[in-house]
Amino acid sequence: MSLFIHGCRVRLQKYRQIIDKEKTKCCEFMGKDSTKLLRQRVLERAREKQTIHEAALENKCRKLQNATSSRNDILVHNLESKELRKGQIQVLQHEASFNTTDAKPANTIAALESVINQTEAT
Incomplete structure (x- = not known):
């Protein structure tokens, strides 16, 4: 298990390095202000998707609780x-x-x- 976790950490570090390189390229191409606006929009969109996902999970959980409580627990x-x-x-x-x-x-x-x-x- 620890070998699996170590492999995941190595991959995450590798991806972080790739993302940092691409961020630098983006800044050079678009400029810092445009890159900052793009980053803000991406974060906003990610938050929106997360909120929708959490609401769907909450709804599903509520349905499960109602379904199991109405069956006399058998x-x-x-x-x-x-x-x-x-x-x-x-x-x-x-x-x-x-x-x-x-x-x-x-x-x-x-x-x-x-x-x-x-x-x-x-």
């Missing part, structure tokens, strides 16, 4: 007596990438219901 129904047909098991294995070979039918059904309940909330 995420899994234990259906031990339910037997799956061979076709249903094949669909589970293929579509959900769920290995049912070693799993008990009750555990398979409980896992499936849990996933369905969680995905319905989004």
Whole structure:
């Protein structure tokens, strides 16, 4: 993990150097005042996008909270007596990438219901 973090830091330093070089070129080409205005506009636009993104995440979070609170907090129904047909098991294995070979039918059904309940909330 530390090797991964070190690699990320090295890449960030490299990109920072490239950005600094490009900033210098931009200043030489456009002049300091124009470059300053451009930088301000880019920062404004970045803030606008960040605000929109945060609002969307907040909205999504609110929807998730409302959906989970209105379900009586039951995420899994234990259906031990339910037997799956061979076709249903094949669909589970293929579509959900769920290995049912070693799993008990009750555990398979409980896992499936849990996933369905969680995905319905989004």
